[in-house]
Amino acid sequence: MPIAGFHLHFYQPPRENPWLGVVPNEWSAWPYHDWNERITAECYRAMIAVALPHSDDGGTELNEPLAKSSFDVGPTLHHWIERYAPDVDQALAYQVSHVAASPRSVVVAAPYVHAILPLARATDRERLVAWGIADYQRRFGEGPLGMWLPETAVDLDTLETLARQGIRYTILMPGQAARIREPGGAWQQVDVHSLDTSRPYLVRLSEGRTITVVFGHGDLSQRVAFGDLVDNGTKLADTMMESLDVGRDGAVLLVTDGETFGHHHRFGDLGLAWAMRRLQRHYGVDTTLGEWLATQEPTFEVELAPVSSWSCAHGVERWRSDCGCVTGSQPGWRQDWRTPLREALDWLRDTLGNAVDVELVTLVESPDETLCDYGTVLTGALGPAEFVRAHQARGLDDDETTKVLELCEIYRNLQFSFTSCAWFFADPAEIETAIVLRYAAVALELAVRTLGLGLETEFLTRLQGVRSNRPGVDGREIWRQAREHYRFDEALIVAGFAAEHLANEHGARHDRGFWRLEMQPPLEDDEAGTLRVTLTNAPTLRRQTFLTRAQRSGALGVRVQVKADGAQEWFTFGLGELGTDAVALVASSWLVGPGSVDFEGALNLLVAEMLMRHSSTDDAVVLVALAGAPRCVTPAGETSIRRALLAITGQPHEIVDVELLAPLARAVGLDELVGSSRPLAAGG
Numbered sequence: 001m002p003i004a005g006f007h008l009h010f011y012q013p014p015r016e017n018p019w020l021g022v023v024p025n026e027w028s029a030w031p032y033h034d035w036n037e038r039i040t041a042e043c044y045r046a047m048i049a050v051a052l053p054h055s056d057d058g059g060t061e062l063n064e065p066l067a068k069s070s071f072d073v074g075p076t077l078h079h080w081i082e083r084y085a086p087d088v089d090q091a092l093a094y095q096v097s098h099v100a101a102s103p104r105s106v107v108v109a110a111p112y113v114h115a116i117l118p119l120a121r122a123t124d125r126e127r128l129v130a131w132g133i134a135d136y137q138r139r140f141g142e143g144p145l146g147m148w149l150p151e152t153a154v155d156l157d158t159l160e161t162l163a164r165q166g167i168r169y170t171i172l173m174p175g176q177a178a179r180i181r182e183p184g185g186a187w188q189q190v191d192v193h194s195l196d197t198s199r200p201y202l203v204r205l206s207e208g209r210t211i212t213v214v215f216g217h218g219d220l221s222q223r224v225a226f227g228d229l230v231d232n233g234t235k236l237a238d239t240m241m242e243s244l245d246v247g248r249d250g251a252v253l254l255v256t257d258g259e260t261f262g263h264h265h266r267f268g269d270l271g272l273a274w275a276m277r278r279l280q281r282h283y284g285v286d287t288t289l290g291e292w293l294a295t296q297e298p299t300f301e302v303e304l305a306p307v308s309s310w311s312c313a314h315g316v317e318r319w320r321s322d323c324g325c326v327t328g329s330q331p332g333w334r335q336d337w338r339t340p341l342r343e344a345l346d347w348l349r350d351t352l353g354n355a356v357d358v359e360l361v362t363l364v365e366s367p368d369e370t371l372c373d374y375g376t377v378l379t380g381a382l383g384p385a386e387f388v389r390a391h392q393a394r395g396l397d398d399d400e401t402t403k404v405l406e407l408c409e410i411y412r413n414l415q416f417s418f419t420s421c422a423w424f425f426a427d428p429a430e431i432e433t434a435i436v437l438r439y440a441a442v443a444l445e446l447a448v449r450t451l452g453l454g455l456e457t458e459f460l461t462r463l464q465g466v467r468s469n470r471p472g473v474d475g476r477e478i479w480r481q482a483r484e485h486y487r488f489d490e491a492l493i494v495a496g497f498a499a500e501h502l503a504n505e506h507g508a509r510h511d512r513g514f515w516r517l518e519m520q521p522p523l524e525d526d527e528a529g530t531l532r533v534t535l536t537n538a539p540t541l542r543r544q545t546f547l548t549r550a551q552r553s554g555a556l557g558v559r560v561q562v563k564a565d566g567a568q569e570w571f572t573f574g575l576g577e578l579g580t581d582a583v584a585l586v587a588s589s590w591l592v593g594p595g596s597v598d599f600e601g602a603l604n605l606l607v608a609e610m611l612m613r614h615s616s617t618d619d620a621v622v623l624v625a626l627a628g629a630p631r632c633v634t635p636a637g638e639t640s641i642r643r644a645l646l647a648i649t650g651q652p653h654e655i656v657d658v659e660l661l662a663p664l665a666r667a668v669g670l671d672e673l674v675g676s677s678r679p680l681a682a683g684g
């Protein structure tokens with residue numbers, strides 16, 4: 001049976017603050033909390049169940065396009081969906097296990113990190129693939145047959161890695177093929193126009209291994225992703241059928257980012273579901289790649305270009321040089337910052353990665369197997385302590401166990417710093433590059449703590465060559481901006497807990513991102529009002545006890561002191577340092593009542609206060625935190641935010657932190673309140 005189907009690649013970069021494990025606000029995603037929330041509403045949730053009008057009687061029916069497609073979900077995105085959109089995760093799991101023939105027939109795995117595999121070190125490539133397989137196994141109960149390659153970036157070594165780990169097929173685009181031959185025939189050159197994409201191909205690898213390659217239909221995929229073909233589902237289905245050789249059991253496969261449907265193209269989810277229903281019911285063809293592949297025995301061979309990808313015409317240069325492929329550039333801009341960024345991170349990965357290996361040798365049976373297997377921890381199949389026990393070279397105590405886990409975390413953060421989006425866009429002073437630099441920063445800090453190895457100075461020297469197209473913004477400044485307002489340490493986490501506890505004695509969170517907090521009974525000589533708190537970092541199991549005391553200061557402010565148990569020095573923190581998630585909880589407890597999460601009500605009460613007293617800098621901190629707390633701000637909430645902004649900036653003795661309020665003011669269209677100064681790298 002022929003197929004006319006789709007492969008959808010779902011992916012977003014990891015957006016968690018890597019010190020905290022909580023996703024920060026991205027004001028450019030307004031009215032949503034961040035881009036993952038927004039894209040979930042527009043695309044992921046929409047694609048789970050699309051309401052289609054009946055073609056005949058005027059009613060509606062729910063269609064589940066993913067259960068009859070082929071798709072992959074980047075593991076870091078899937079992790080976020082599981083945590084923040086459990087409805088999507090559960091419905092997806094049900095559809096692939098109960099509506100589709102089997103998970104393997106519809107879901108393709110992906111490497112754990114969206115890295116360009118041909119540019120990765122050979123060992124890293126093996127591990128990222130192994131982590132992706134572990135994630136798939138935990139979610140779907142069996143190993144994957146197919147694997148999606150980030151940016152479809154491929155070379156022979158990458159295919160060898162996939163085949164060695166049991167992957168049977170991958171999906172590429174026609175421009176990546178160099179020549180083909182039929183069984184017993186001679187090699188024929190092919191190009192993007194002449195390659196016959198209706199059949200699967202075989203790539204011969206070392207030691208008798210092979211891997212199957214399925215090619216997407218280049219022209220139709222382009223017209224769906226960047227044209228208007230998905231605007232009309234009937235036309236989409238009919239056009240696909242025109243390209244299908246029905247008699248030969250061939251395939252027409254459209255390959256695009258999953259976010260095309262509903263996010264990049266409004267109502268694209270409808271167009272896709274409509275087209276799939278028409279293909280199935282009207283034309284009677286199958287739409288599921290996995291099921292079709294199970295009936296195919298590829299006989300034609302393909303030889304691929306030495307290295308290639310679907311979004312760079314120069315192989316994989318886009319992720320390391322100024323090759324000319326770019327998104328969002330402006331006249332006169334250059335992308336020569338890509339090379340020093342890649343080289344600095346490669347240097348860090350090599351230097352720090354080697355140090356990790358050397359240290360692991362004394363603690364575990366095999367550093368390579370340990371790091372390869374760390375994916376089972378990342379996906380939650382194995383607890384960290386259990387994982388260390390499985391790999392330890394001898395009985396390790398708690399400190400040594402934490403050391404192994406910290407070494408694994410150094411390695412993980414290094415890998416996350418190769419997330420390909422950092423090189424994809426026009427300028428390095430944007431969200432995507434900041435994301436990878438933060439992972440590098442966490443790896444550097446852990447290196448100091450765990451290995452006593454200080455590499456930041458040399459790393460920064462290497463980063464110096466990364467220059468933004470905006471005047472005066474060099475690597476050092478990009479580094480500073482990436483970490484500012486993001487960096488958290490243990491004392492600050494404890495301070496946030498103490499402030500939440502002060503505002504709401506029984507409701508302070510014991511769970512915040514990567515961190516677990518436990519209250520301890522006070523000791524005899526602890527001063528009254530002092531809390532004793534044990535803080536555990538969940539990934540590394542590092543535990544430390546702190547003393548802390550918090551008091552209210554001014555109308556909505558707080559002053560928190562923290563010191564490590566046994567230390568002399570107290571550190572003092574104010575409201576603005578605690579993190580917006582903590583501030584929103586503290587402020588709504590104070591404004592509305594203990595434990596309240598009525599952020600909109602709190603905003604209205606903040607306005608009432610502004611009408612009765614002078615503003616302080618804490619009010620702006622509270623306003624920004626309350627405005628950013630909901631997953632999506634309602635129209636009524638937005639009205640409250642505008643009123644609060646007007647109240648604060650209209651104070652007679654105004655103390656207005658323009659830089660703090662500017663992104664919020666812009667989000668709600670009140671730019672004039674904070675002037676025209678636009679801070680760099682506001683994101684977007």
Ligand SMILES: [Zn+2]
Nearest residue numbers: 312313323325
């Ligand atoms: Zn290029």
